[in-house]
Amino acid sequence: MRFQRVALENFKCYADADLSLEAGVTVVHGVNGSGKSSLLEACFFALYGSAAIDGTRESVIRTGEDETVVELWFRHAGGEYHLERSLKDYGDRVSHDCLLEGPDDEQWEGATAVDGAVADLLRMDADAFVNCAYVQQGEVNKLIHATPSERQDMLDDLLQLGKLEEYRERASDARLGVNDVLTEVRGTLKNYEEQVEEKEAKGLHERLNELESERNETVAEIERLEAQVETARGTRDDAQAVLDEHEAKREELAAIEADVEELQAKISEAERERDDLKERVAERRETVETRASEVADLLDASALDADAVGNDDGTVDVDAVEAERADLETQVDELQERINQLSVDIGSKTDEADRLEERADELEAAAAEKRAEAESLADAVEDAESELESRRAKVDGLEDDIAAERAAFEDAPVEFGDAESLVAEREAERDDLREERDDLRAEVESLRDRVEEGERLLEEGKCPECGQSVDGSPHVDSLDEDRERLAEQERALEAVREDLEDVRERVEAAEALREREREVETLTDRLENLRQLLAEKEESVADKRERRESLLEAADERETEAAEKREAATAAREAADDLRSDLGEANGEKTAAKDRIETLASLAEASEALADAREDVERFREDRATLAESNEERREWLAEKRERKAELEAAVDDAVVEEARAERSRAETYIEKAEAELESLRDERDRLQNDIGGVRGELDELETLREKRDAAAERVDALESLYDETQALQEMYGELRADLRQQNVETLERMLNETFDLVYQNDSYSHIELSGDYELTVYQKDGETLDPDQLSGGERALFNLSLRCAIYRLLAEGVEGAAPMPPLILDEPTVFLDSGHVTQLLTLVETMRVDYGVEQILVVSHDEELVGAADELVHVRKDSTTNRSTVEVGETPTAELLADD
Template identity: 85%
Template sequence: MRFQRVALENFKCYADADLSLEPGVTVVHGVNGSGKSSLLEACFFALYGSAAIDGTRESVIRTGEDETVVELWFRHAGGEYHLERSLKDYGDRVSHDCVLEGPDDESWEGATAVDGAIADLLRMDADAFVNCAYVQQGEVNKLIHATPSERQDMLDDLLQLGKLEAYRERASDARLGVNDVLTEVRGTLTNYEEQVEAKEDKDLHERLNALESERNETTAEIERLEEQVETAKGTRDDAQAVLDEHEEKREELEAIEDDVEELQAKISETERERDELKERIAHSRAAADDHEAAVSEHLTESSLDTDAVRADDGTVDVDAVHAEVADLEGRVEDLQERINELSVEIGSKTDEAERLEERAEELAAEAAEKRAEAESLAEDVEAAETELADRESKVDALEDDVADEMAAFEDAPVEFGDAADLLEERTAERDVLREERDELRAEVESLRDRIEEGERLLEEGKCPECGQSVAGSPHVDSLDEDREQFAEKEAALEDRRDDVRAAQERIEAAEALRDVEREVKSLRERRENVEQLLAEKESTVAEKRERRESLLDEATEREAAAEEKRAGADAARDAADDLRSDLGEANGEKTAAKARIEILEALVEASEALADAREDVERLREERANLAASNEERREWLAEKRERKTELEAAVDESVVEEARGEKERAETYIEKAEAELASLREERDRLQNDIGGVRGEIEELEGLREKRDAARERVDALESLYDETQDLQEMYGELRAELRRQNVETLERMLNETFDLVYQNDSYSHIELSGDYELTVYQKDGETLDPDQLSGGERALFNLSLRCAIYRLLAEGVEGAAPMPPLILDEPTVFLDSGHVTQLLTLVETMRVDYGVEQILVVSHDEELVGAADELVHVRKDSTTNRSTVEVGETPTADLLADD
C-alpha cells in the first residue's frame, strides 16, 4: 500500500493543504508546533475516522470553522482508491460522512461501511494500525511498557489469531449448548424409559388376552343361554299349544256330551248341560278373578298410575303399557350409553391423574436441579469475591506506586503535569545559550585569526603584498586591543560553555521529571485497567448472585407447580371415584329398568289372559242360552255327536295334559332364571369390553411411548456424536492458535534479533529472547539478562523501533503479498536518541526500504541527519499571525533548517 496524495481543509492547524507523497523515505520537518504530526494524523483520520481521533470530533475541526474535510488517495494491491471523510459541527451534534471509491467502480458510503472496507483491505483496525505501522509521537516505547498479556493481545490481533480464539469460543459455546440440549434429551429419554417400564410391568398384552378370553367366554355363555332360552320358549309354546288343543277338544267333548245329554235327556238333560255350563262360567269367572288379581299385583309392582291405565273391566291399556315398556327400553339404552361414557371418563381421569403425578415428579426433579445449580453459583460467587479482594489490593498497590513516583515532584520547580513545558522551556534556554556560545566562539576565532595575522606581520616587518612597513597599520595598531578583547571573549565563551552544560543538566532533570509523568500516566492507566476489570468482575459477581436468586425462585415455582400437579392428580382420582359411583348408580338404574320391563310385560300378559277369560264367560253364557233353542237340532245331531264323542274321548288324554302343563311350568321357570342370568352376563360383558378398551388404550400409549423413547435414544446418540465433534473442533482451534502463535513468536524473535543487531552496534549485548508468553529479555555478552526497561532511553527507543519493524516484516511476509502493508510511519522517533543512535535509526530506515522492500516510509522529524537522508522533504511552516500551517515539497537548505529551529 502507498499513500499518493492527501488534501486537508480546516483540519486542526491547516486551513487547506494538498500534498503529493512519493515512494521511498519522506521526511516531514519544521519547528516544534508547526503542524508536522497533524499532517500524518490527517492520513490516519482519513483511514479510520473517529477511531483515529484522540479526543472529541470537534477537536480536529479548525478553530472558528464548523466543518473539516480530509481526502486521501492511495494505491493498494494494484488498485487505485480515493477516500473522503468530513465532519460538520451543528452545535448540538457533529455529523460524520465518508465515501470510499475503489477500482472497477466499486464504492462504499457511510462510516460503518467504509470502516469495514478499510479494515478488510488492510486486515487491521485502528489499534492494530497504531501497533504495527504508525509509531505516534511519544509512543515509541509503547510495546516495551506493555505487559506480556497486552503485547500478546496486540500481536494476536495483528496476526488475526484472535479470530481462532473467537472460533474456539464459539465452538465452546456450541459444545455447552449441545450439552444442555443433550442433558435435557437424556432426561426426557429417562422419563420415557421409566414410563415404558411402568407400562410394561402391567403385562398389558397378557391382561388384554385374559380380558378378551373372559369376554369371549362370557359372550359364549350368553349365546348358549340365549339359545337355551329360545329352546325353552319353544317348549313352552308347544306345551301351550297342546293344552290349547286339549282344551278345545275337551270343550268340544263336553259340548257333545251336553248335546247328547240334552238330546237324550231332553229338557232335563239340557238343563243339566246348562248347569254344567254354569259351572264352567263360574270356573272362567274364577280364572278371570285370578287373572284380575294378577293384573292388580303386577300393576302395583309396576308403580303405574292405576286410574290412567286400568279399564272398568279390570284390564289395562296395553298400548299405554307397551309405550311405557318402549320408554323403559330407551332408558336402558341411554343408561348403557351413559355407562360406556362413564367408563371412558374414568379411564381418562385415571390417565390424567397418572400424567399429573409424573409431571409433578418432573417438576420436583427440575427444582432440585435448580437448587443444585444455585449452590454451585454460590461457590462461584465466593471465589469471585476472593478474587475481587485481590484486585482491590492490586489497585491499592498501584496507588502506592503512583504516590512513590509523585514524590519526585515534592522538591521540583514545577507542578505535576508541567514537566513537558519545563523541558521545552529549558531546551529553548539551552538553544539560546548555544547560539550565544556559537557566536562567542566565532568571535573568538575571528579575534584569534586577527591576532595571529598581526603578530605575523610584526614578525616579518613588511606587508607581504605591498612591501611597505607594517608600522602604523590597523592590524598592528589594534593588536593589543584585540588581545585584550580576545581574552575577554575567551573568558565569556568558557562561561557560556559552563552555562550550556548547566542548562543541559537542567534539561536532563526536566527529562527525568517528564519520564516520571509518563510513568505515572502508565501506572494510572494500569490502575484504570485494573479498576475496569474490577468493575467487570463485580458486575459478573452481581449477575451470578442475581442468577442464583433467579434459580432459587425458579426452584420454588417448580416446587409449587409440583404440589399443584399433585393436587390436580388427587382431584382427578377423586373425580374418577365420583364417576365410578355414578357408574354404579347407572348400572343399578339399568337393572331396575329391566326388572320393571319384565313386570310390565307380565302385566300385559295377565291383562290379556283376563280379557280372554271374560270372553269365555260371555261365550258360555251365550252357548247356554242357545242350548235350549238348539235342543231339537241336537237330537238330529245325536248320532253325529255320539260318533264325534267317541273320537274325542279317544283323543283326549289327561296324562298328556298334565305332562304339557309340567313342561310349560318348567320352561317358564327356566326362562325366568335364564333371563336374570343373561342380564348379569351382559353387564359383565359390557364391563369386560370397557376394560378391554382401557387396556388397548394403554397398549397404544405404550407403543407411542416406545416410539418416543426410540426417537429420544436416536437423538441422544446424535447429540453425543455432535458433542464430541464440537469438543474436537474446540481443541483443534486452540491447538492451531497455539501452534501459529509459536511459529510467529519464533519468526518474530529471529527478525527482532536481525533488526536489533543491524541498528545496535555494541558489544555489550548478545541477543534478544521473546518467550511464548511474549516476555522480552535482553541477554548481555556475559550471559546476564536485562529487562528492556533497564536499557538507556536511546537503547529503549532503538529496541522498540526494532520490535515495531520486526512486527511489520512479520506481517508483510506472513500475507505473502496478498495484502500489501501500509506505509511505515514514524512520528518524532529521535526524541530519545542522541546523534549516535540517530545514525543507527537511519541504518534501520534504509534497511527497511532497500532490503525489506517497504515501498513508502513517512518520518516526522527536525533531525538534520534524517533530513539529509530523505528521498523527499516536506517542509511545514506556521504563520504566527494567522496560526495557519502550510506545506512545501522540495529540498530545504541547511541554513533554512537552522533558522526555523
C-alpha cells in the first residue's frame, strides 16, 4: 500500500493543503508546533474516521469553522482508491459523512461501510494500525511498557490469531448447545417410549371390534322403524289432502261472498261520485261568468286594441299580450342600464373630485416637508464646515508626529526601515553568547565536581583519577591543572555574562527603534485614513448644498401642481350635478313602464283562468258518463258471483271432513312415538360411532408415537455424533492457535534480534528473548538478563523501534503469505535519541526500505540528519498571525529550510 496524495480543508491548523506523496523515505520537517504531526493524523483520520480522533469530533475542525474535509488517494494491492471523510458541526451534534471509491467503479458509502471496507483491505482496525505501522509521537515505548497479556492481545490481533480463539469459543458454544439439545431429545425419547407402552396395554383392536358389532345391530333397528314411520306419514298426508280440498272450497266461498259485497259497495260509491260531479259542473259555470267579466275590464285598462287581441269566447290572445309585455320589459331593462351608467358616472366624477383634492393636499404637504428639510440641510452644512476645520488641524498634527518619530533615526546606527534586521542581528549575537555561556556553565560545573571529588579522594589518601592509593601515583598533579582550568573558565564565564548584559541593552535599543518604525507605520495609516475621511466630508458638504437647492425647487413645483388639481376638482363636481338631473328623469320613465307590465300580466292570467274553467266543465261531464258505464259492468259481474256461491255451498260435506281428521290424528300419534324411539336409537348409534372414532384415534396416536419414538432415537444418535465432532473441532482450534502463536513468537524473536543487532552494534548485549507468554528479556554478553525498562532512554527507544519494525516485517511476510502493508509512519522517533542513536535509526530506516522492501516510509522530525537522508522533504510552516499552517515540497532539503528551526 502507498499513500499517493492527501488534501485537507479546515483540519486542525490547516485551512487548506494538498500534498502528493512519493515512494521512498519522506520526511515532514518544520519547527515545533507548526503542524507536522497533524498532516499524518489527517491520513490516519481518513482511513479510520472517529476511531483515529483523540478527543471529540469537533476538536479536529479548524477554530472558527464548522466543517472539515479530508481526502486520501492511495494504491493498494494493484488497485487505485479515493477516500473522502467530512465532519460538520451543527452546534448540538456533529455529522460524519464518508465515501470510498475503489477499482471497477466499486463504492462504499457511510461511516460503517467505509470503516469495514478499510479494515478488510488492510486486515487491521485503528488500534492494530497504531500498534503496527504508525508510531505516534510520545508512544515510542508503548509496547515495552505494556504488560505481557496486553502485548499478547496486541500481537494476536495483528496476526489475526484472535479469529482462531473466536472460532474455538464458537465451537465450545456449539458443543454446549448440542449437549443441551441432546439432553432434551433424550428426555423426549423416554417420554415417547412410556406413552407407547401405555397405549399398547389398552387392547385397542379388541375394543374396536366389539363397538362395531353393537353399532351394526343398532343401525338395523333404526332402518326398520324408519320404514314404518314412512308408511304412517303416507296415511297422514292422504287425510290432509282431503282436508285441504274442503278448506280450499270454503276459502273460495268466503272470497266470493267478499267480492259480492265489494261490487255492491263500488256501485253505490260510483253513483255518489256522479252526483258530486254534477254539483261541480254548476260551480265551474259560475267561475266562467266571473272570469269573462274580469278579462273585459283588464282589456279596457291595458290600452290594447280589443279587436286585435280579443277572441270570440271572451278570452284574449295570450301570446300577443306576452309579446307586448316583453317589449315593455326590454324598455325597462334599457332604462335600468341607463340609470346604472348615470350612477357610475356620478360616482366616477365625485371620486375624481375627491382624488384631485386629496392629491392637492399631499402636494402641499410634500412642499412644506421639502422646505423644512432644506432648512435642516442649511444647519448641517454649517456644522460640517466647522468639523472640517478640526480634521484639517488633526492631519497637520499627525504629520508633525511622524516627522518626530523619523527624527530618532538621525543618530541611529541604521537607516529608517532597517530596524527589524538590526534586531535580528543583535538577537543572533545574544543567542550565540547564551550558547557560549551555557557551554561554559556546563564545563565549570563539571570541573567543579571533579575538583571537589579529587579533593575528597586526596583527603582519604587516594588518587583523584584512578582512586588507588596516592603513594607513588603519577596523577596527583592533575588536580592543580583542574583548579587552574576551573578558575580560567570561571573568569571566561563572567566575561560572557558581562557581554550578555551589554548585548541585552543593545537589543533593547534596537527593539526601541523597531517600535518607532512600527509607530510610524501606524501613524501613517491613521494619516491616510484621516485624509480620506476629510475628502469624503468635503464631498458630503458639497452634496448637502446641492440637495438644499434641489429641495427648494421641488417645493415650488409641487405648490403649482396642487393649485391645478384644485381647479380640476371643482369642474368634476359640477359635471356630477348635471348627471343627477338626468338620473331623475330615467327613474320616472321606468316606473310607468313597470305599472303597465303588471296590468298585462293580470290580463293574461285572467284569460287563462277563464279557459281552464270551461275545460273543467267539459271534463266533469265526461267523467259522469264514464262512471255510468262502469256501474253497468259491475252489475253483470255481481250476477255471476252469486251463481258460483250457490254451487260451492252445495259441494261442502262435513262428515267426510271429520273422518279425515280422525285418520290424520291416528297417524300423527304413531309417528310421534316412533320418532322418539328413533331419536334414542340414533343417539346410541352416534355414541357407538364416537367411541369407535376415539379408539381409532388412539390407534393413530399409537402409530404416530411409534414414528416419533423412532425419529427421536435416530436424532439422539445424530446429536451424540455431532457432540463428538464439535468437541474435536474445539480442541483443534485451540491446538492450532497455540502452534501458530509459537511459530509467530519464534519468527518475531528472530526478526527482532536481526533488527536490534543492526541498529545497536556494540558488545554489551548478546540477544533478546521473546517467551511464549510474550515476556521480553534482554541478555547481556556476560549472561545477565535485563528487563527492557532497565535500558537507557535511547536504548529503549531503539529497542521499541526495532520491535515495531519486526512486527511490521512479520505481518508483511507471515500473514497468509506476502501482504500489501500500509506505509511505515514514524512521528518524532528521535525524541529520546542522542546523535549517535539517530545515526542508528537512519540505518534502520534504510534497511526497512532497501532490504525489506517497505515501499513508503513517512517520518515526522526536525532532526537535521533525518532531513538530510530524505528522498523527499515536506516542509511545514505556520503563520503566527493567522495560526494557519502550509506545506511545501522539495526534492532535497535546503539551507534556508534548515535555518527555520
